[in-house]
Amino acid sequence: AQSVTQLDSHVSVSEGTPVLLRCNYSSSYSPSLFWYVQHPNKGLQLLLKYTSAATLVKGINGFEAEFKKSETSFHLTKPSAHMSDAAEYFCVVSETGRGGADGLTFGKGTHLIIQP
Amino acid sequence: DAGVIQSPRHEVTEMGQEVTLRCKPISGHNSLFWYRQTMMRGLELLIYFNNNVPIDDSGMPEDRFSAKMPNASFSTLKIQPSEPRDSAVYFCASSLALGGGNQPQHFGDGTRLSIL
Secondary structure, rough: OOOOOEEEEEHHHHHHHOOEEEEEOOOOOOOOEEEEEEEOOOEEEEEEOOOOOOEEEEEEHOEEEEEOEEEEEEEEEEOOOOOHHOOOEEEEEEOOOOOOOOOEEEOEEEEEEEOO | OOOOOOEEOEEEEEOOOOOEEEOOOOOOOOOOEEEEEEEEEEEEEEEEOOOOOOOOOOOOOOOOOEEEEEEEOOEEEEEEOOOOOOEEEEEEEEOOOOOOOOOOOOOOOEEEEEEE
């Protein structure tokens, strides 16, 4: 069975400062991991994905995440926050090798607040 | 490229009425997912299809909910009769599932459903 835990329900940072959104996962198989962003009244948009290639993954809008198997973590970072980054962020795990359709397990989300 | 298209964007109706939500997946995608999002429960997977066949409907709340996918380019989620507790945002997502678990899902903008 797979699961994902987002360690913070809310994160508040000042514009121009670094962003860190934390995610831990558990998986019985080799996981694929994703980060999605959801802006108000919109659907979820893929930020980046890890699929067993490079452990440091770069995504859109300056975000990146590092897969650390020993820590079962996949934290999302950005060097400098922008007001437009204010949104809900979801960490998602999928188990490679399960076969069949690709079901995803979503974290409960982290609400990112950007202070001017 | 056209993304996942959902209609209507907003629906307000009285309890007891039938509600039909519609989804057009991205052309070429072979998996389709219906989710429900509420503040209390977060994002919940209701049902998913692979090659137009329902694979897992264990997330469907009760018999009042039904989903169909008559062809590769169209799916419906129906609630009959509707109840106030069904009020939520309903998302449709599609992906090109290859059985490896590493394909991201692409989300529509959702249908905001309010049952009075």
